[in-house]
Amino acid sequence: MGSNFISGLRPALVMTLLFGILTCGAYPLAVMGIGKLAFARQAEGSLITDTKGVVIGSSLIGQSFTSDGYFNSRPSAAGKGYDGTASSGSNLGPTSKALADRIAGDIKTRRAQGVTGPIPADLVTASGSGLDPDLSPAAALVQVPRIARARHVPEDSLRTLVEQHSQHPLLGFIGEDRVNVLELNRQLDILAGTLNGH
């Protein structure tokens, strides 16, 4: 027993050190080097900048849209909503009264905005990360009348916009129908600017 223990001490310490150098030094640095050379944009977070070079977000990360003039994003449990430093779901269970109350409140808001018929589920549920960049096309389309009023643009052109920017499952089954909300709203700004003569 004693010899088994003593004979293992040196390799335990040296191997820990060597594993550290290899798996925590060489390996991530190699990946970082490849990133710098071949995938610089992705390695730095797929950032989007405006014409002046100011970072306005990431094409992968959702942001909060709550005003009438934008397609609203899903409810978010990340911090106070779409907090990039606090990704999280609501973690409320299926029989949670707090969850049912929150959903009922959001439905009431949507009804007041003129949404009729069944509510698309993703519009009133919080995502797993709290940073979901997408909406289902259905959840975007029910918001069209409200945005058309706020922006003074025809509903048809907004519907076309949603359809143009919707993405579909790869090969028909990998993924879901979805539309990136930040991208959609950037296009909305451009469309409204053109139509309203700015």
Next chain:
Amino acid sequence: MTIQGWLLIAVFTGLVIAITKPFGLGLYAVMEGRRTWLHPVLGPVERAFYALSGIDPDKEQSWIRFGIHMLLFNVAGLFLTYAILRLQYYLPLNPLGFAGLAPHLAWNTAVSFTTNTNWQSYSGESTMSQFSQMVGLTIHNFISAATGIALAFAFIRGFARRETAVLGNFWADVTRVTLYLLLPVCLVYAVILLAAGVPQTFNGSVVATTLEGAKQTLVLGPVASQEAIKMVGTNGGGIYNGNSAHPYENPSALINLLQMVSIFSFGAGLTWAFGKAVGNTKQGWAIFSAMLALFLVGTAVAYSAESAGNPIHHALGVPGGNMEGKEVRFGIAASSLFAVVTTDASCGAVNAMHDSFTAIGGMIPLFNIQLGEIIFGGVGSGLYGMLLFVILGVFVAGLMVGRTPEYVGKKIDGREVKLAVLAIAVLPLIILGFTGLAAISKDGLAGLANQGPHGFSEMLYAFTSAVGNNGSAFAGLTASTPFYDGLLGVAMWLGRFFVIVPMLAIAGSLGAKRIVPESAGSFPTTGPLWVALLIGVILILGGLTFLPSLALGPIAEHIAMIHGQQF
């Protein structure tokens, strides 16, 4: 449920079947110490590792020495990580200036990563420096995975060899597994992730000005390299609190499919390597079939429960499946499938919040872990956990026909059966004991996010996940308290090493036996009859123990849910 959803499940299953033999071949070659095509490059590194640590890789070890050296290696890593987490404020690569972790949180996290659990009591983006993530945590993603595979090798050698006192050299096994399997696979994998949008940078964060004019801080870091080993090593601890639901960890549905396949890759490959080692690949495929059947049943139940949705929310005017805690890009099918895969294996990564699943949808992940994560399982631990059930299975079959049980040419005697029962009984004992303790203590109840039966499920899930070294959670539970951090840390340690010690003892005693030739009286362990018997033993011995606890948690909640009762 949709045709597309079932198609995804079918294609996923096909991919797992397709990669089993290739991964098995790689594992078998490394287990046997054969030359691989990577040897010209990495051979000198391997020899340097042995020279510096003073090891003769050809000097094989008894099960006791193998076990003690394995423990020493893991304890050394435990101390290193504890020290890094406590001292991170004084260490480099801390761009956001985080303070050192509290002792209970550092203990919990160090144990969590050492035991391949990766339970995240901390919130990655707001407590961990890049150095802590890159060194303190990532090192265990490799060490614990390599340890698991090395242990599986020792167990396989116990079955495959005859009249031997030695089961291989632990140091040679972990070194070869890391150099020739884990690192090359992760390097390719990390680059694929990077190309798809997973960040890999030393920049700590970027502040964006959103279209609505608010400020949004995007936390970056060396994500891609950790993400790859997180899945392949069935570790599951992510850079971010949101884990694989976070778009920076799992940016698209295609990457999500790759992540799910990668969780099963080495676990599935080990079944093939086992069959090859004992001289009949059908033995490996039989174990694979039992695993696949349990996986498919779990997936069907979870997917249908999540698709059916929640009657309470239907009544409010939201029809369809349950989308709370799920990402739009994955939807219901890929989220349900991921939840089953990550708990069949001992991965614990999540792409949707299990806490917000429907009662039955959330029960399946819980039940999968309670079975011992033997459905492909953690790298290494899945195979040796399954082989413990195999020993009980042939014992039961032996009782029925009145013969001494045999398996792959080895007689299974009372000693092996007793040790297997000991290893399997550790799980329910700790899970149910500690859950009971939490349920009657003020500190235990203080952490709950949900009331009613769901609150009980949160505690049960936490201890199940800890003992099973899974690491997924009903994450509403506030576990970063001294009570939960301490107790869960103990649960993780016992759940890992109190299975390993009896398992190694069985390997030692099997290795010393001679091989008995198969006779007309041997119970065949390759056909459908055997697969069915094995599944039966798993469900009765592994599952039935937990039925009362499931009745108090998810089953009670399901009945409440269909009656519209809220808590």
